[in-house]
Amino acid sequence: MSRSTIPEDSRLLVHAYLDGELDPANALAVEQRMAADPALAAEGERVAALQQLLRERLPREAAPPGLRARIEASVGMRRARPQPSWRALAASVVLAAALASGSTWLALAPEQGDAVRDGVIAAHIRSLMAPQRVDIASSDQHTVKPWFNGRIAQAPRVVDLANADFPLVGGRLDVIGRTPVPTLVYRHRQHFITLTAVPAAGRANSAPEAGTADGYNLLHWTADGVLYWAISDVAAADLEKFAGLFRTGQPEP
Amino acid sequence: MTVASIGANRPVVGRNRRSGDHLQVVARRISRQGDGKDMARGDDDNTRFADVVLPHLGDAFALARWITGNRADAEDVVQDACLRAFRAIDGFAHGNARAWVLTIVRNTAYTWLGKNRPTVVVAVDDLEAAETAQAIPGDPNAETPETALIAQTESARLEAAIARLPNPFRETLILRDVQGLDYREIAQVTGVPIGTVMSRLARGRGRLIAELGRKD
Numbered sequence: 047m048s049r050s051t052i053p054e055d056s057r058l059l060v061h062a063y064l065d066g067e068l069d070p071a072n073a074l075a076v077e078q079r080m081a082a083d084p085a086l087a088a089e090g091e092r093v094a095a096l097q098q099l100l101r102e103r104l105p106r107e108a109a110p111p112g113l114r115a116r117i118e119a120s121v122g123m124r125r126a127r128p129q130p131s132w133r134a135l136a137a138s139v140v141l142a143a144a145l146a147s148g149s150t151w152l153a154l155a156p157e158q159g160d161a162v163r164d165g166v167i168a169a170h171i172r173s174l175m176a177p178q179r180v181d182i183a184s185s186d187q188h189t190v191k192p193w194f195n196g197r198i199a200q201a202p203r204v205v206d207l208a209n210a211d212f213p214l215v216g217g218r219l220d221v222i223g224r225t226p227v228p229t230l231v232y233r234h235r236q237h238f239i240t241l242t243a244v245p246a247a248g249r250a251n252s253a254p255e256a257g258t259a260d261g262y263n264l265l266h267w268t269a270d271g272v273l274y275w276a277i278s279d280v281a282a283a284d285l286e287k288f289a290g291l292f293r294t295g296q297p298e299p
Numbered sequence: 300m301t302v303a304s305i306g307a308n309r310p311v312v313g314r315n316r317r318s319g320d321h322l323q324v325v326a327r328r329i330s331r332q333g334d335g336k337d338m339a340r341g342d343d344d345n346t347r348f349a350d351v352v353l354p355h356l357g358d359a360f361a362l363a364r365w366i367t368g369n370r371a372d373a374e375d376v377v378q379d380a381c382l383r384a385f386r387a388i389d390g391f392a393h394g395n396a397r398a399w400v401l402t403i404v405r406n407t408a409y410t411w412l413g414k415n416r417p418t419v420v421v422a423v424d425d426l427e428a429a430e431t432a433q434a435i436p437g438d439p440n441a442e443t444p445e446t447a448l449i450a451q452t453e454s455a456r457l458e459a460a461i462a463r464l465p466n467p468f469r470e471t472l473i474l475r476d477v478q479g480l481d482y483r484e485i486a487q488v489t490g491v492p493i494g495t496v497m498s499r500l501a502r503g504r505g506r507l508i509a510e511l512g513r514k515d
Binding site for chain 2: 282
């Protein structure tokens with residue numbers, strides 16, 4: 047039997063299935079067809095083996111160190127940036143104060159969700175550009191979680207997802223409004239997933255809700271009085287998988 | 300079930316307008332009142348460029364490197380592409396920034412190759428016609444299963460096999476399996492329908508599997 051005996055349409059569906067591009071009903075249908083047809087199952091195994099190989103053994107090449115500076119110079123960003131005027135500063139302060147009026151605004155006003163969302167997006171983008179993405183760099187949950195103790199009231203839930211190809215990179219504190227919130231950074235292939243845990247006591251549990259902003263995929267959900275925001279440029283399906291694993295995963299004892 | 304159903308469950312990328320980065324917007328508006336108008340506009344573009352383009356420099360370089368085949372050419376391409384992106388930044392309307400940047404990088408890379416390395420560019424139509432006619436042999440009854448051989452592939456051999464793929468297959472494979480874009484984003488970046496993305500991806504993978512799953 048040769049691979050060419052697989053009809054083209056079926057082959058493409060197997061690939062789409064492995065790429066997480068099928069809705070649940072179609073995914074189930076492909077699973078059933080793969081179970082019934084050894085040629086399709088073999089194609090699936092070969093593709094999965096190739097994907098794993100690409101993930102694990104293809105060297106990642108970073109951009110040359112001076113490239114960013116040269117680009118900034120070429121578009122005229124390397125001149126001294128003007129100091130923000132006192133008016134702009136004053137406006138920021140007024141707005142921040144307005145957003146943060148009442149220290150429990152995060153918990154009490156879910157309609158402020160947009161401000162949290164924007165804060166999460168801004169923190170994610172900033173971290174991608176910063177020389178250091180995390181304040182505490184460790185793939186060990188037993189190192190990351192204690193680091194938060196003493197810095198904030200409640201250390202976040204940390205789940206080890208390295209086996210599912212979402213290794214932990216580390217953690218940091220982000221400030222949203224005026225509230226310091228714990229943020230975990232995971233990696234998937236060479237992409238980063240930022241997971242921010244915003245204290246939201248009294249907020250009802252909610253299932254993940256997806257969205258996009260500026261090319262990033264976003265998911266947020268509430269569990270046990272914590273509002274989680276996940277943001278990344280991984281595909282939406284991968285982010286959903288991550289959220290699913292994080293929600294069901296066992297935190298360390 | 301048809302291939303048309305693919306992507307039905309995905310959020311529509313780029314449709315959601317970001318509800319506003321309040322602080323920045325207010326700060327910018329006010330700084331415009333204070334400074335000269337041109338100055339404010341220039342800063343505005345710089346800020347947009349820093350927000351939209353710079354976060355994706357790593358992906359941009361990696362894609363350029365895979366299309367051109369070497370780091371020096373990739374650097375030239377990324378610099379060219381960033382200038383183009385900077386000039387066009389006003390036209391970017393809160394969509395998918397990464398796909399937008401990668402689209403520019405890809406198009407710049409092919410223009411650059413056409414000008415500086417004319418032998419590298421292959422006509423896509425001929426290639427796909429040839430590929431469709433050619434069935435890829437596979438033998439599931441071979442002694443060592445292909446999957447085991449694939450799993451044992453060394454980095455250097457893998458890299459060389461990808462480098463040998465024709466550009467349309469290679470870029471699709473890199474965008475999906477290395478950079479993690481979904482089909483819809485790849486269609487946007489490469490400017491072809493999703494069906495073409497799927498068949499290129501399958502063919503690119505098929506070639507790699509055929510080569511890496513073979514004993515030699």
